[in-house]
Amino acid sequence: MKMISFDVVVIGGGSAGMASALKAKENGVSVAIIERDDRLGGILNQCIHNGFGLNYFKKELTGPEYANLFIEKVKKSNIKVFLLSTVLKIENNFEITVINGSGLFKISAKSIVLATGCRERPAGAISLCGSRPAGVISAGSAQKFVNIYGKMIGKNIVIVGSGDIGLIMARRLRFEGANVIGVYEIMPYPSGLKRNIVQCLEDYNIPLHLSKTVVEVVGEDRVKGVYVAPVNSDYSFDLTKKELISCDAVVLSIGLVPENEVAIKFGVKQNAITGGAVVDEYLQTSIDGIFACGNGLHVHDIVDNVSKEAERAGENSAKFVKNLLSRGKSNFIKNGFGVRYVNPSNYYESDGILTINFRVSNIFKNAKIIVMGNGKIIREINKNILLPAEMESVILSKKGLRSDLEVLIKTN
Ligand SMILES: Cc1cc2nc3c(=O)[nH]c(=O)nc-3n(C[C@H](O)[C@H](O)[C@H](O)COP(=O)(O)OP(=O)(O)OC[C@H]3O[C@@H](n4cnc5c(N)ncnc54)[C@H](O)[C@@H]3O)c2cc1C
Numbered sequence: 001m002k003m004i005s006f007d008v009v010v011i012g013g014g015s016a017g018m019a020s021a022l023k024a025k026e027n028g029v030s031v032a033i034i035e036r037d038d039r040l041g042g043i044l045n046q047c048i049h050n051g052f053g054l055n056y057f058k059k060e061l062t063g064p065e066y067a068n069l070f071i072e073k074v075k076k077s078n079i080k081v082f083l084l085s086t087v088l089k090i091e092n093n094f095e096i097t098v099i100n101g102s103g104l105f106k107i108s109a110k111s112i113v114l115a116t117g118c119r120e121r122p123a124g125a126i127s128l129c130g131s132r133p134a135g136v137i138s139a140g141s142a143q144k145f146v147n148i149y150g151k152m153i154g155k156n157i158v159i160v161g162s163g164d165i166g167l168i169m170a171r172r173l174r175f176e177g178a179n180v181i182g183v184y185e186i187m188p189y190p191s192g193l194k195r196n197i198v199q200c201l202e203d204y205n206i207p208l209h210l211s212k213t214v215v216e217v218v219g220e221d222r223v224k225g226v227y228v229a230p231v232n233s234d235y236s237f238d239l240t241k242k243e244l245i246s247c248d249a250v251v252l253s254i255g256l257v258p259e260n261e262v263a264i265k266f267g268v269k270q271n272a273i274t275g276g277a278v279v280d281e282y283l284q285t286s287i288d289g290i291f292a293c294g295n296g297l298h299v300h301d302i303v304d305n306v307s308k309e310a311e312r313a314g315e316n317s318a319k320f321v322k323n324l325l326s327r328g329k330s331n332f333i334k335n336g337f338g339v340r341y342v343n344p345s346n347y348y349e350s351d352g353i354l355t356i357n358f359r360v361s362n363i364f365k366n367a368k369i370i371v372m373g374n375g376k377i378i379r380e381i382n383k384n385i386l387l388p389a390e391m392e393s394v395i396l397s398k399k400g401l402r403s404d405l406e407v408l409i410k411t412n
Contacts, residue, residue, distance in 0.1 A: 006032040006080065007321045008314070009096055009109035011087045011262065014042020016294025017115035018070040019307040020314030021079050024113070027318030031079045032107060034098055036086035040074060041067030042117055043140070043295075044303065048147045049168055051195070055304035066303060082107075090266040094289065111289045111317040114263050114277065115310060118256040118295040120165075126254055128160075130217035133224075139165035139253040143172070152176055154249025158226050159183040160214045162190040162197075164301070164389075166253020171200035173251075181247055182207040184214055186231050189363050191255075193301060193389050214250065215242060223250055256299045263292070273341040274298040281347040281354055282316040282325060283309070291317045298343055298357070301391045309357075326350065331401075336372070336408030338364060340388070347398065347405075354396045358407055360386045368410045369394060374403040 008024040010017045013035030025031045039045065044052070047063025054060055057069065074081065085100040094109040120138040128136075137145075137153055143165065145151045157178050159166045162185040170180045183201060188211045190197050201208050209228070215237050216227040229242035258276040260268070269278045269286035276297040277285040284291050293313035294306045319325045328349040333356060335342045340361040347354050356371070364386040371379040371394055378401070379394060386392065386409065394407065 003095070003106045003108055004032075005108045006030045007110045008032075008113060008317045009034065009094075009107055009111075010113040010115055010314070011096070012042065012115035012117055012294070012296065013037070013040040013081065013083075014115060014117050014294065015044055015067065015070065015303050016117070016296070016306050016310035016313075017042070017113070018067075018074055019310035020113045020115055020291070020293055020317070022070070022073055022077060023311040023314030024318040025077050025079050025314075027315055027322075029110075029318045029321050032082065032109075033074070033079060034082045034085050034087050034096070034107070036084065038084050040071050040081065040083075046140070046143050046147045047168075049172070051199075052303050055302070056307050063303075070307075087262050090262060090290075110321045111291065113310075113313050113317050114260070114268070114285070114290065114292040114296055115294045115313075116259045116262065116296040118258045118299055120252070121255040121257055123252060126160075128217060128252075129215060130226075131219055133217065133219035133222050135219070135223035135248055136217060136250045136252065139163070139169045139251050142169050142249075142251050146172060146176060152178065153251070154247070155179060156181060156247045157249045157251060158214065158228075158245060158247045159251045159253060161185060161253040161255070162192050162208060163253040163255060164192040164196050166251060167192045167196040167200040169251055169253070170206050171204055174204050174206065178249075180204075180206050181245060182209055184209050184212050184228055186213040186235070187211070189388070191389050194387065213237070215239065217250060218244070223248060226250055256295065258296045258299065260296060263290070263296075266290075268292075271298075271341065271343075271345070274343065279344050280330070281344045282327075283313040283344065284316065284320070284325075289317075289320050291320075298341070301389065305357075305391060332404040334404070334406050336406040338362060338367075338386075338409030338411075339407050342407050347401070349402055350398060352398050354398050354401070356394045356396070356405075356407060358392055358394075359390075360388055360392065360409055363387055364409050364411055366412050368412075370408050370410050371396065372406045372408065373401065378405070
């Protein structure tokens with residue numbers, strides 16, 4: 001089988017893949033991107049709404065505009081791009097098996113960046129009861145039908161879950177003339193960003209029902225309606241109050257999960273909470289030389305954070321190739337009260353800057369983010385509100401940091 005070699009091979013050509021590849025290239029190594037789609041850009045290609053790039057480019061862009069700024073740089077960069085090429089597996093010595101229209105081929109790498117993005121949770125993930133008629137569709141698929149293929153998915157639409165994609169699709173379907181009956185969220189708080197609640201629902205009078213969810217789908221060939229019911233504080237459903245809502249489409253926005261089959265098969269250790277790899281402060285996984293970033297590492301709220309994180313993965317993969325990745329004594333970083341997970345899960349004793357990303361597990365008002373080390377408070381940040389939908393970051397100087405760390409939330 002034909003074998004081609006590169007210093008750094010990036011798997012996935014979305015925003016994370018492109019940003020990491022460009023940074024690796026800037027650091028003087030040969031780089032290839034392998035992307036299974038027919039173009040670079042990943043999920044951004046179907047996100048035609050604006051709101052991208054406010055942090056990274058300091059201007060408001062649509063998803064394709066944001067992607068194109070990176071695609072243009074990739075085109076000028078001498079990075080080898082393999083499109084319509086899917087990575088099937090990684091083997092020892094970092095031999096990567098790829099399939100495309102011409103068959104199988106192998107690419108060998110000195111370092112690999114995993115930038116494989118995420119996929120949507122399907123109906124089975126929430127054990128949705130009832131029949132299985134046509135018209136029950138994930139929010140991302142609905143977005144692809146409407147934005148890429150120009151096809152509507154229904155006229156009277158119920159949205160299950162208040163994740164950002166569902167909120168954006170509620171507005172998008174309303175723009176296209178649909179009656180968006182409402183968004184039903186099992187939790188007592190929305191799971192999407194505040195700005196999307198306001199700009200996608202409130203501005204268009206689309207009702208958001210918290211602690212209420214779809215308990216049954218009704219319909220034979222095509223969905224005819226759903227039963228919705230209030231959710232008790234122990235997350236059981238109050239079926240005595242269930243009501244039937246007529247609709248011809250149900251859009252599921254019930255979460256994203258990192259897409260990591262290739263990494264898992266190769267033995268990259270996974271984080272049970274994020275569904276992505278366990279990484280150190282260099283975004284290096286449990287296997288030396290394999291780095292991870294973007295939604296394949298943990299689901300991000302905004303793409304600007306994906307690009308910045310991916311640049312670090314790309315730079316560190318190039319440093320790995322050049323044997324420049326210095327590692328001192330390793331200390332753990334763990335999540336404490338109110339924190340669902342932390343990324344990275346360890347850091348190395350040396351000078352420099354440490355960025356810890358995390359999400360809280362509940363809504364906290366007038367709270368403090370606290371970083372503890374050696375029984376002492378190392379950093380304390382006051383927050384009016386902390387939301388599970390928003391990724392939080394703490395940036396620390398590593399000078400003098402010599403202990404395990406714990407990130408926790410304290411309420412007043
Ligand atoms: C509907 C939606 C709306 C959003 N709205 C906003 C917004 O308004 N503002 C904002 O800032 N952010 C928004 N985001 C978030 C942001 O777009 C994403 O976080 C970001 O684009 C993810 O980039 P990524 O590269 O990690 O993943 P992706 O873009 O998913 O890229 C991963 C790529 O890897 C490829 N791949 C996977 N496995 C393989 C394999 N085995 N072989 C080869 N290729 C592979 C995939 O084909 C894909 O192209 C939104 C996201 C979605 C889904």
